[in-house]
Amino acid sequence: MADDEKIVGIDLGTTNSLVAVFEPGGPRLIPNKHGELLTPSVVGYDDKGAVMVGQAAKYRLTTHPEKTAARFKRHMGTNRGISLGKKMFRAEELSALVLRSLKDDAEADLGEPINHAVISVPAYFNDVQRKATQAAAELAGLNVARLINEPTAAALAYGVEDRTAEHRFLVLDLGGGTFDVSILEMFSGVMEVRASSGDAFLGGEDFTDALAAHFAAQLGVKAGDMEAEDRARLRRLADSIKHRLSGVAEAKAEFAYKKKTHTLVCSRGTFDEITGPILKRLRLPIQRAVSDAGLRSDAFDRIIAVGGATRMPAVRALATRMFDRFPEFSIDPDHVVAMGAAVQAGLAQRHEALEDVVMTDVAPFTLGFETGVQVGEHQFERGHFSPLIERNTVIPVSRADTVHPLERGQTAIVIRVYQGESPFVRDNALLGSLNVPIPYNKKEHEAVDVRYTYDNSGLLEVVAKVVSNDKTFRLVIEGNPGAMTASEIAERLKALSKLKIHPRDKQENTAFIARLTAAYENCLGDERTRIQGLIAEFQKALSTQDERHVAEVRAAIEPILSRLENFDVL
């Protein structure tokens, strides 16, 4: 990397993604083509088979659900295929398309090619999910300068504001799909993570799902039995009601279903009741982090709420009850992670404004390997977990241990690498296994040195060395269901480069048509006719191919459409 090349910070979210850059005045968010800071993490095909990313695709989520994909971050590091039209994609590939779109926005804004990025991941992402994120960046033509944990990024964004203070932070990060808790301490410019914990499958989207299921029940159907388009529309409506309920006590919306218009109502009380079981799951990760750090609630100087879902009053109320004070959110909870990632990018570039800041992070899981325990002369009980790097150990870290074969004369040792907290491997996650051939030795036990190294992105390397002949073996994560191999990445890269990308400068108009169509489908009667008129008007403007005229018409139609879209019947 050339010294003067810029590194951007990227928040690759479940619902929305952002890109930011560090400048002398501090981190700055980069707007996308539509002038917005948030790019929805949605990918879809347009009618001509070209790929669209962001707002345009998001509007088509309700009109063309089979050609659009969202919330794929939840499937990072799994083999689950996500179908888009007739093709199947991996979550890494879809994420790569989002990353590429952010890269294009950053290049357009900064006027120079961008090849390096700091990308944020949930602190509770495991090794497979982290490697998947790295693979996605590679597919997008970005080199990952470093992965940064989302709550750590948030604390960095808050910490650089006042870097001489001694602070103890507790960061609650409830995003679209994941929940993280981190406890950080700042002293003399050192930002140190002390403990982190979380739930990789708990987020704002779960609250939306619960509300959508509640509405479906009101309509007398199961959400699963609805047509894909109706389901997508209902979900979008539930999402909008969820957002509005953060501000008002009751929200209503109209929903056209089976040729009838239904009025769906939800009060905040009902919402809290429906989502109570989800809310309850927030407590234990918080307790665990606090207890791991060995702290009491009054030891925290600041409780920081991060992630769009912390806007929900019930989430804030829970945090308030748990810590006897209100959580802070002076930086927009949707923006703070991207800004922190930009600060980390500034640190990686050795920006002079950040000379006196250093950040250290911890490993979120315990790492170890499977061992057998001798229970008789030639009998062993397998399945025991021997930890080598304990969770919440400061990274980078490197630990070694010596293992022996169970029997003399054994010619190979299999080292199965696990991650987790249970004393038995059956309850922990298998990361990979390493087959180490050892020389035949009937007289004595051979020895193998196993070294685990956790780098500062939270990525793992395992090296085994046979003591008697100095041969070394490296862990290759293969046969692991979630991980992509290097050759697979190369192959996918070729396939991705063949994809037709929707022209960037036309995305704005496509998004607008998609939005009009979505509104059309959601209305009935007179409103429908009005929207039809708007569509015709806009199509006419488009046919002139006069960019300025199109923009004028779009600006004129926009307020009318917004009014029609606001389903409120109050």
Place this chain on the structure above:
Amino acid sequence: MSYNDPWAVLGLMRDGATEGDVKAAYAEKLKVTRPDDDPAGFMALRAAFENARAQLRWAAEDAEYDGVEDYNDDEAVYSANARDSDIEPAQQTDPPTALRLVSEVLEGLKSPWVGSSKLGINALLDRTEADSVDVFQSFSDEMLYTVYQATTTDDGSVGIPDWLNLTVLQSLDDHFGWSRQSTAHNWSMRNMITHLEKVRRVLRDRELAPRHIRRRAHKAGYEPPPLPISDTRRAAKAGKSDEKRSISCSGVILLILGFMGLINLLNLIATGQ
């Protein structure tokens, strides 16, 4: 890795150094030994930092215990979670509230309406008094300790009190997240959680045993009264696969115990000679 004197690495004098000095020295050295640029140097610095802090902590603890005559066993449980207690130990917070909550839960479990339904137990556990993180933590520790004590007999085997059944144990574990807790740093916690696993096995064997066996045992005065029929069926249905595993597990355990006994015996004979 060879052992380096942490004080030399930090450039401090051992005598009279305080926690603040150690932190400041670490922060200063860290600025020129960044984890991104010099991972090996950073690891050495970090090890020195942690060792120096540990030494200070031990010294402080020694000084404290010199003045304490009577060491209270129960205290060990409260502070069991204070692993990295260099900052502030997680001491017992508001134990009166926690103790009261625990006794109320026990009282509630004894009532016939609550004892066998998950909903009823959850209602007992969901208390606004336990909303604060600190009270919740004490509540959790007290409850775990109570269950541990109530299920341990004098000879060290597992005993089951009247108010405990599989549903109760599972609800408690779900609510407090005991078995999902990391126990690597804390032997007393690990000990209690391993014990809970044993209790779970005993309960599973009892509750899933055929009805006539349990009734016979009950007549002989060993066992708690049989569950209502519907509950037994449901439990049997839900736990079918578990039953098999627990049988094979207990087989393995018997084997281990047997061998351990044998080894002990051999050792005794060897040392006797």
